[in-house]
Amino acid sequence: MSADSRREAAARLHIDWTRCDGRGLCAELLPEALSRDDWGFPLAAPGRLAVDADKSNVPLKHSELGAAADAVKLCPVLALRLARP
Protein backbone atom coordinates (compact mmCIF):
# COMPACT_ATOMS: atom_id res chain seq x y z
CA MET A 1 0.00 0.00 0.00
CA SER A 2 1.42 3.37 -0.98
CA ALA A 3 1.25 6.43 1.25
CA ASP A 4 -1.71 7.70 -0.80
CA SER A 5 -3.82 4.59 -0.56
CA ARG A 6 -3.05 4.52 3.16
CA ARG A 7 -4.72 7.87 3.53
CA GLU A 8 -7.68 6.59 1.50
CA ALA A 9 -8.29 3.61 3.77
CA ALA A 10 -11.93 2.52 3.48
CA ALA A 11 -12.05 1.75 7.19
CA ARG A 12 -9.80 0.78 10.03
CA LEU A 13 -9.83 -2.49 11.92
CA HIS A 14 -9.40 -1.68 15.58
CA ILE A 15 -7.76 -4.39 17.68
CA ASP A 16 -8.50 -4.31 21.40
CA TRP A 17 -5.28 -5.71 22.85
CA THR A 18 -6.75 -6.16 26.31
CA ARG A 19 -9.10 -8.75 24.81
CA CYS A 20 -7.07 -10.24 21.96
CA ASP A 21 -5.87 -13.78 22.64
CA GLY A 22 -4.17 -14.40 19.31
CA ARG A 23 -6.58 -17.04 18.10
CA GLY A 24 -5.80 -16.21 14.48
CA LEU A 25 -9.24 -16.11 12.82
CA CYS A 26 -8.79 -12.49 11.71
CA ALA A 27 -5.45 -13.23 10.04
CA GLU A 28 -7.12 -16.06 8.10
CA LEU A 29 -9.93 -13.81 6.89
CA LEU A 30 -7.67 -10.87 6.06
CA PRO A 31 -4.47 -12.51 4.81
CA GLU A 32 -3.35 -9.37 2.98
CA ALA A 33 -3.95 -6.99 5.86
CA LEU A 34 -2.85 -9.09 8.83
CA SER A 35 -0.12 -11.54 9.65
CA ARG A 36 0.57 -13.21 13.00
CA ASP A 37 3.52 -12.80 15.30
CA ASP A 38 5.28 -15.77 16.89
CA TRP A 39 2.74 -15.89 19.70
CA GLY A 40 -0.23 -15.84 17.37
CA PHE A 41 -1.24 -12.22 17.82
CA PRO A 42 -2.27 -10.23 14.73
CA LEU A 43 0.14 -7.76 13.16
CA ALA A 44 -0.51 -5.35 10.32
CA ALA A 45 1.05 -6.83 7.18
CA PRO A 46 4.40 -5.31 6.17
CA GLY A 47 3.92 -1.98 4.42
CA ARG A 48 0.37 -1.61 5.70
CA LEU A 49 1.23 0.89 8.40
CA ALA A 50 3.47 3.95 8.41
CA VAL A 51 6.56 3.40 10.56
CA ASP A 52 5.26 5.11 13.68
CA ALA A 53 1.54 4.57 13.04
CA ASP A 54 -0.88 3.23 15.64
CA LYS A 55 -0.62 -0.56 15.45
CA SER A 56 -4.10 -1.02 16.94
CA ASN A 57 -5.86 0.50 13.93
CA VAL A 58 -5.11 -1.36 10.72
CA PRO A 59 -6.19 0.44 7.52
CA LEU A 60 -8.35 -1.65 5.18
CA LYS A 61 -9.06 -1.50 1.46
CA HIS A 62 -12.60 -1.37 0.09
CA SER A 63 -12.30 -4.95 -1.12
CA GLU A 64 -11.52 -6.10 2.42
CA LEU A 65 -14.57 -4.64 4.14
CA GLY A 66 -16.69 -7.80 3.80
CA ALA A 67 -13.99 -10.05 5.23
CA ALA A 68 -13.35 -7.51 7.98
CA ALA A 69 -17.04 -7.54 8.94
CA ASP A 70 -16.84 -11.35 9.16
CA ALA A 71 -13.73 -11.09 11.30
CA VAL A 72 -15.50 -8.71 13.70
CA LYS A 73 -18.46 -11.11 13.87
CA LEU A 74 -16.38 -14.27 14.30
CA CYS A 75 -13.61 -13.07 16.61
CA PRO A 76 -13.93 -15.59 19.46
CA VAL A 77 -13.10 -12.98 22.10
CA LEU A 78 -14.86 -9.96 20.54
CA ALA A 79 -11.59 -8.06 20.29
CA LEU A 80 -12.24 -6.42 16.90
CA ARG A 81 -14.17 -3.34 15.84
CA LEU A 82 -14.57 -1.69 12.48
CA ALA A 83 -13.94 2.05 12.58
CA ARG A 84 -15.01 4.10 9.59
CA PRO A 85 -12.79 7.11 8.94
Add this chain to the structure above:
Amino acid sequence: MWAFGRASGFASMLLLSASVLLGILTRSGRPLVQLPRVSVSLLHRNVSLMAVVFLIFHVGALLLDSYAQLHVTDVFVPFLGSYRPFWQGLGTVALDLLAAVVVTGLLRHRIGQRTFKLVHWLSYAMWPVAIAHSVGNGTDGTSAPVVAAVVVVSVAVVAAVAWRLSAGFLETARLRQLHGQWRRP
Protein backbone atom coordinates in the same frame (compact mmCIF):
# COMPACT_ATOMS: atom_id res chain seq x y z
CA MET B 1 -44.34 -39.92 15.52
CA TRP B 2 -42.93 -42.30 18.12
CA ALA B 3 -40.28 -43.67 15.75
CA PHE B 4 -39.50 -40.22 14.38
CA GLY B 5 -39.17 -38.80 17.89
CA ARG B 6 -36.68 -41.53 18.81
CA ALA B 7 -34.62 -41.19 15.64
CA SER B 8 -34.40 -37.40 15.86
CA GLY B 9 -33.37 -37.66 19.51
CA PHE B 10 -30.56 -40.02 18.57
CA ALA B 11 -29.46 -37.69 15.75
CA SER B 12 -29.51 -34.75 18.14
CA MET B 13 -27.35 -36.66 20.62
CA LEU B 14 -24.75 -37.38 17.94
CA LEU B 15 -24.79 -33.76 16.68
CA LEU B 16 -24.46 -32.35 20.21
CA SER B 17 -21.44 -34.57 20.79
CA ALA B 18 -19.89 -33.41 17.51
CA SER B 19 -20.61 -29.84 18.55
CA VAL B 20 -18.84 -30.26 21.90
CA LEU B 21 -15.81 -31.73 20.11
CA LEU B 22 -15.77 -28.91 17.55
CA GLY B 23 -16.22 -26.34 20.33
CA ILE B 24 -13.16 -27.67 22.16
CA LEU B 25 -11.20 -27.64 18.89
CA THR B 26 -12.34 -24.06 18.26
CA ARG B 27 -11.09 -23.05 21.71
CA SER B 28 -7.68 -24.57 21.05
CA GLY B 29 -7.24 -22.17 18.14
CA ARG B 30 -6.06 -24.95 15.84
CA PRO B 31 -7.18 -25.57 12.27
CA LEU B 32 -8.54 -29.07 11.47
CA VAL B 33 -6.04 -30.50 8.99
CA GLN B 34 -6.91 -28.41 5.90
CA LEU B 35 -9.95 -26.74 7.41
CA PRO B 36 -9.09 -23.20 8.57
CA ARG B 37 -9.91 -21.92 12.05
CA VAL B 38 -12.73 -19.78 10.71
CA SER B 39 -14.38 -22.84 9.18
CA VAL B 40 -13.96 -24.89 12.35
CA SER B 41 -15.68 -22.11 14.26
CA LEU B 42 -18.53 -21.87 11.73
CA LEU B 43 -18.85 -25.66 11.66
CA HIS B 44 -19.14 -25.67 15.46
CA ARG B 45 -21.94 -23.12 15.24
CA ASN B 46 -23.78 -24.81 12.39
CA VAL B 47 -23.55 -28.33 13.83
CA SER B 48 -24.93 -26.93 17.09
CA LEU B 49 -27.84 -25.31 15.29
CA MET B 50 -28.48 -28.59 13.45
CA ALA B 51 -28.59 -30.35 16.82
CA VAL B 52 -31.17 -27.78 17.92
CA VAL B 53 -33.27 -28.43 14.81
CA PHE B 54 -33.27 -32.17 15.49
CA LEU B 55 -34.05 -31.49 19.13
CA ILE B 56 -37.08 -29.47 18.06
CA PHE B 57 -38.15 -32.43 15.89
CA HIS B 58 -37.52 -34.78 18.82
CA VAL B 59 -39.56 -32.83 21.35
CA GLY B 60 -42.21 -31.75 18.83
CA ALA B 61 -42.82 -35.31 17.62
CA LEU B 62 -43.14 -36.68 21.13
CA LEU B 63 -45.46 -33.84 22.14
CA LEU B 64 -47.76 -34.92 19.29
CA ASP B 65 -47.42 -38.60 20.11
CA SER B 66 -50.19 -40.05 22.23
CA TYR B 67 -48.04 -42.89 23.61
CA ALA B 68 -45.34 -40.61 24.98
CA GLN B 69 -47.90 -38.60 27.01
CA LEU B 70 -45.61 -35.59 26.99
CA HIS B 71 -47.10 -32.28 28.09
CA VAL B 72 -45.93 -28.76 27.35
CA THR B 73 -44.94 -28.39 31.02
CA ASP B 74 -42.52 -31.31 30.66
CA VAL B 75 -40.62 -29.40 27.99
CA PHE B 76 -39.65 -26.73 30.51
CA VAL B 77 -40.06 -28.23 33.99
CA PRO B 78 -38.09 -31.42 34.69
CA PHE B 79 -39.15 -34.57 36.56
CA LEU B 80 -42.93 -34.18 36.22
CA GLY B 81 -43.40 -36.57 33.27
CA SER B 82 -45.44 -39.75 33.30
CA TYR B 83 -42.99 -41.99 31.40
CA ARG B 84 -39.76 -42.65 33.35
CA PRO B 85 -39.95 -39.15 34.94
CA PHE B 86 -36.35 -39.11 36.18
CA TRP B 87 -34.75 -39.92 32.83
CA GLN B 88 -37.19 -37.74 30.94
CA GLY B 89 -36.44 -34.93 33.42
CA LEU B 90 -32.77 -35.16 32.52
CA GLY B 91 -33.80 -34.47 28.94
CA THR B 92 -35.70 -31.40 30.09
CA VAL B 93 -32.68 -30.21 32.11
CA ALA B 94 -30.43 -30.66 29.07
CA LEU B 95 -32.94 -28.83 26.87
CA ASP B 96 -33.15 -25.88 29.27
CA LEU B 97 -29.35 -25.68 29.53
CA LEU B 98 -29.01 -25.90 25.75
CA ALA B 99 -31.61 -23.16 25.29
CA ALA B 100 -29.54 -20.87 27.53
CA VAL B 101 -26.34 -21.73 25.66
CA VAL B 102 -27.91 -21.18 22.24
CA VAL B 103 -29.67 -17.91 23.10
CA THR B 104 -26.55 -16.40 24.66
CA GLY B 105 -24.53 -17.71 21.70
CA LEU B 106 -26.76 -15.92 19.22
CA LEU B 107 -26.68 -12.73 21.32
CA ARG B 108 -22.94 -12.86 22.00
CA HIS B 109 -22.29 -9.42 20.51
CA ARG B 110 -25.06 -7.83 22.59
CA ILE B 111 -24.48 -9.41 26.00
CA GLY B 112 -20.69 -9.27 25.95
CA GLN B 113 -17.96 -11.86 26.16
CA ARG B 114 -18.05 -12.46 29.92
CA THR B 115 -21.72 -13.43 30.15
CA PHE B 116 -21.50 -15.42 26.93
CA LYS B 117 -18.56 -17.45 28.19
CA LEU B 118 -20.04 -18.03 31.63
CA VAL B 119 -23.23 -19.45 30.12
CA HIS B 120 -21.36 -21.28 27.36
CA TRP B 121 -19.53 -23.35 30.00
CA LEU B 122 -22.92 -24.88 30.83
CA SER B 123 -22.37 -26.98 27.69
CA TYR B 124 -20.04 -29.19 29.72
CA ALA B 125 -22.90 -29.84 32.16
CA MET B 126 -25.49 -30.20 29.41
CA TRP B 127 -23.67 -32.88 27.43
CA PRO B 128 -23.46 -35.66 30.09
CA VAL B 129 -27.04 -34.95 31.15
CA ALA B 130 -28.18 -35.31 27.52
CA ILE B 131 -26.24 -38.57 27.15
CA ALA B 132 -27.75 -39.96 30.36
CA HIS B 133 -31.20 -39.04 29.05
CA SER B 134 -30.49 -40.83 25.75
CA VAL B 135 -29.48 -44.05 27.45
CA GLY B 136 -31.92 -43.96 30.37
CA ASN B 137 -35.02 -42.75 28.55
CA GLY B 138 -34.57 -44.09 25.04
CA THR B 139 -36.60 -47.15 24.14
CA ASP B 140 -33.45 -48.49 22.48
CA GLY B 141 -31.17 -46.76 24.99
CA THR B 142 -29.49 -50.02 25.95
CA SER B 143 -29.56 -51.72 22.55
CA ALA B 144 -26.19 -52.56 21.02
CA PRO B 145 -26.00 -49.85 18.30
CA VAL B 146 -27.00 -47.05 20.68
CA VAL B 147 -24.62 -48.23 23.39
CA ALA B 148 -21.84 -48.48 20.79
CA ALA B 149 -22.54 -44.91 19.59
CA VAL B 150 -22.64 -43.62 23.17
CA VAL B 151 -19.34 -45.35 23.98
CA VAL B 152 -17.68 -43.84 20.88
CA VAL B 153 -18.86 -40.26 21.51
CA SER B 154 -18.13 -40.53 25.24
CA VAL B 155 -14.56 -41.70 24.67
CA ALA B 156 -14.11 -38.88 22.13
CA VAL B 157 -15.52 -36.17 24.41
CA VAL B 158 -13.67 -37.38 27.52
CA ALA B 159 -10.42 -37.45 25.52
CA ALA B 160 -11.14 -33.95 24.18
CA VAL B 161 -11.81 -32.61 27.68
CA ALA B 162 -8.57 -34.21 28.92
CA TRP B 163 -6.78 -32.50 26.03
CA ARG B 164 -8.57 -29.24 26.93
CA LEU B 165 -7.16 -29.47 30.45
CA SER B 166 -3.63 -30.36 29.35
CA ALA B 167 -0.84 -27.78 29.29
CA GLY B 168 -0.25 -27.96 25.55
CA PHE B 169 -3.89 -27.35 24.63
CA LEU B 170 -3.57 -23.94 23.00
CA GLU B 171 -2.00 -23.74 19.57
CA THR B 172 0.38 -21.13 20.93
CA ALA B 173 0.90 -22.82 24.31
CA ARG B 174 4.45 -24.01 23.66
CA LEU B 175 5.69 -20.64 22.44
CA ARG B 176 3.96 -18.72 25.18
CA GLN B 177 5.43 -21.03 27.82
CA LEU B 178 8.89 -20.62 26.30
CA HIS B 179 8.41 -16.89 26.32
CA GLY B 180 7.64 -16.99 30.02
CA GLN B 181 10.83 -18.93 30.69
CA TRP B 182 12.94 -16.43 28.78
CA ARG B 183 11.62 -13.63 30.88
CA ARG B 184 12.14 -15.37 34.19
CA PRO B 185 15.39 -14.21 35.82
